[in-house]
Amino acid sequence: MKKVPIRMCLSCRERKEKKSLIRVVRTLQGTLEVDPTGKKAGRGAYVCPVPECVERLDRKSLSFAFRIEVSEKEVLSLKEALRTYLGGQAKEVRHDKGQSV
Numbered sequence: 001m002k003k004v005p006i007r008m009c010l011s012c013r014e015r016k017e018k019k020s021l022i023r024v025v026r027t028l029q030g031t032l033e034v035d036p037t038g039k040k041a042g043r044g045a046y047v048c049p050v051p052e053c054v055e056r057l058d059r060k061s062l063s064f065a066f067r068i069e070v071s072e073k074e075v076l077s078l079k080e081a082l083r084t085y086l087g088g089q090a091k092e093v094r095h096d097k098g099q100s101v
């Protein structure tokens with residue numbers, strides 16, 4: 001029997017299948033990066049591929065996950081990378097809101 005790997009989202013703390021989460025990694029160089037392949041070397045952490053969870057990432061949860069002091073700047077650039085990743089992947093239907101502005 002195969003065991004499905006379960007990981008916890010850093011933001012909402014829900015446990016989910018690893019493959020349904022995005023891996024972020026602290027590389028050996030010490031930078032925080034999105035790791036869509038899940039294969040980068042370094043300490044990994046996981047977050048749901050939804051904007052709600054991405055936006056809720058903060059220094060505290062990331063510092064805890066990576067066991068280092070993460071700077072505000074690093075948090076922002078990681079979030080930016082995650083947004084780009086989500087945006088590129090989802091390509092979801094854009095609702096035209098604000099027509100009546």
Ligand SMILES: [Zn+2]
Pocket residue numbers: 009010011012013014047048053
């Ligand atoms: Zn989550």
